[in-house]
Amino acid sequence: MIIFNLKTYAESTGKNAQNIVEMLENLTSEGKVAGDKFTVAPSVLDIGHLRKQFRNINIMSQNVSAKSPGSNTGWITPENLLGNEITFSLYNHSENRVLGSSFVEDIRNIQSRGIKLIVCVENLDEAALALEAEAFGIAYEPKELIGSGVSVTTKPDEVIAFLNLVKGRTMPFVGAGVSTGEDVLKCKELGAEGIILASAFVKAQDKEAKALELLNV
Numbered sequence: 001m002i003i004f005n006l007k008t009y010a011e012s013t014g015k016n017a018q019n020i021v022e023m024l025e026n027l028t029s030e031g032k033v034a035g036d037k038f039t040v041a042p043s044v045l046d047i048g049h050l051r052k053q054f055r056n057i058n059i060m061s062q063n064v065s066a067k068s069p070g071s072n073t074g075w076i077t078p079e080n081l082l083g084n085e086i087t088f089s090l091y092n093h094s095e096n097r098v099l100g101s102s103f104v105e106d107i108r109n110i111q112s113r114g115i116k117l118i119v120c121v122e123n124l125d126e127a128a129l130a131l132e133a134e135a136f137g138i139a140y141e142p143k144e145l146i147g148s149g150v151s152v153t154t155k156p157d158e159v160i161a162f163l164n165l166v167k168g169r170t171m172p173f174v175g176a177g178v179s180t181g182e183d184v185l186k187c188k189e190l191g192a193e194g195i196i197l198a199s200a201f202v203k204a205q206d207k208e209a210k211a212l213e214l215l216n217v
């Protein structure tokens, strides 16, 4: 499973997000890639209409909070996502950290309200907290490699230590700098079940060719 995190790049928001998801849907309906091999995480402003328009594509949120419905201006609640038929979200991404004293409690709270979380972590201590909270998935991303084009697989010892901790207890993802089909293959060989990936796909001149390269490993 690859999560294409569209972040807030100009190349992957608004009309461009729509073009990307349409291209991925075409690849899926033409049988060139399997739809269950990937999920798209668009900007929250794009998520509702993309969910309605592209029924055969897995779509998840980049973020959610444990806030309740009500007077919480600007926050995203689990109920907001469920109302848009979204049931998965990233959480605690390196670019949107929420780690604090209520981390474990908040993960439990959000998941109890129907949203499955892929919790991003930067080290094993954070991974242990996400395990304690019984996160649906945990994604290890070394912050310094995000957007660098240098794959997380260049740190195999760190990846293996992470996988040894979480495997069999949650769905393990890795990410940061994953750029090529070969990088994806190495992630899988190390034992990752999922990969989070952004810039190599979003910034590719030919996104269709890049999607085929990354998804047909």
Ligand code: G3P
Pocket (backbone or CB within 6 Å): 005, 093, 141, 145, 146, 147, 148, 149, 175, 176, 177, 178, 196, 197, 198, 199, 200
């Ligand atoms: O969420 C995935 C992300 O942080 C990795 O980004 O650009 O290194 O693939 P990138």
